Amino acid sequence: MRLASLTVAALLLAQAESAAAFCRSTSCVGDCERDFDGCKVEGAPLYWPSLCVGFALDAQASEHITLDVAREVVRRSATTWSSLECPKGEATLAFVETEPLPCHVAEFLPDGPNVNAILFQDTQWSYKSADNSLAKTTVTYDKTSGEIFDADIELNHAYNELTVGDEEVVYDLESIVTHELGHFLGLDHSLDFDATMNASYNPGTIELRTVEQDDVAGVCAIYPPGRAATCAPTPRGGLAERCGPDDEGGCSVARSAAELDVAPSVLFGVVAACAIARWRLRRRRGSR
Numbered sequence: 001m002r003l004a005s006l007t008v009a010a011l012l013l014a015q016a017e018s019a020a021a022f023c024r025s026t027s028c029v030g031d032c033e034r035d036f037d038g039c040k041v042e043g044a045p046l047y048w049p050s051l052c053v054g055f056a057l058d059a060q061a062s063e064h065i066t067l068d069v070a071r072e073v074v075r076r077s078a079t080t081w082s083s084l085e086c087p088k089g090e091a092t093l094a095f096v097e098t099e100p101l102p103c104h105v106a107e108f109l110p111d112g113p114n115v116n117a118i119l120f121q122d123t124q125w126s127y128k129s130a131d132n133s134l135a136k137t138t139v140t141y142d143k144t145s146g147e148i149f150d151a152d153i154e155l156n157h158a159y160n161e162l163t164v165g166d167e168e169v170v171y172d173l174e175s176i177v178t179h180e181l182g183h184f185l186g187l188d189h190s191l192d193f194d195a196t197m198n199a200s201y202n203p204g205t206i207e208l209r210t211v212e213q214d215d216v217a218g219v220c221a222i223y224p225p226g227r228a229a230t231c232a233p234t235p236r237g238g239l240a241e242r243c244g245p246d247d248e249g250g251c252s253v254a255r256s257a258a259e260l261d262v263a264p265s266v267l268f269g270v271v272a273a274c275a276i277a278r279w280r281l282r283r284r285r286g287s288r
Contacts (some may be wrong), residue, residue: 038191
């Protein structure tokens with residue numbers, strides 16, 4: 001709660017002086033030191049080392065939204081973040097869609113195949129602020145280098161009505177996915193009120209479907225033109241083509257750091273570093 005209050009105060013100040021800038025997610029969690037723009041100044045900045053990163057939708061999609069419709073929405077959001085123009089060329093990161101996720105689970109297996117999952121939660125939402133949280137992006141990374149190993153997006157349809165059209169909009173799925181993909185890429189919340197990565201959303205609007213200059217600047221900083229890398233969309237440990245059965249015949253679940261006998265700060269950093277825990281109601285913006 002103290003952090004939320006500080007964020008609001010910084011937002012108002014930044015708006016008054018038009019000084020807000022993009023923020024990168026880092027390996028620092030908890031009460032991290034932040035600069036004038038609200039950006040963490042501790043920890044390693046998070047990034048994908050490849051020129052491309054794969055993702056897959058849960059084959060079950062949602063009981064309210066079909067897989068085909070969900071895929072079209074996610075593809076549009078992914079395209080929004082692709083081929084962004086930087087001062088010296090295009091940003092060097094692209095999305096690659098893989099086959100639908102074979103089981104309804106967000107996980108990271110350090111010694112097995114993985115997939116960067118996008119899935120709906122229709123019946124339960126086990127995270128805090130359940131009635132106000134629209135989505136959660138969980139990122140697994142190397143705490144020392146900031147290299148991202150895995151990222152999973154969960155969409156909260158259990159407590160919110162997610163809509164896909166341009167009319168009768170409640171909580172616009174495309175706006176939410178576009179924001180979450182920014183976290184997926186390594187961006188933190190921005191104090192720029194016009195940025196898609198600002199931590200607020202006005203229900204009934206579709207204005208977060210596009211990225212703004214602050215968002216583009218962030219991606220260009222993380223994935224600059226001419227970056228020395230190759231396109232390797234296959235997740236760390238290989239692509240999971242099927243679910244590993246557990247004792248009850250369900251999907252495999254990532255083992256905890258304790259079971260692996262390694263310190264979570266060494267192997268995983270922390271999951272949910274890029275989570276959007278709560279979207280504040282946003283005042284309607286003026287025309288751009």
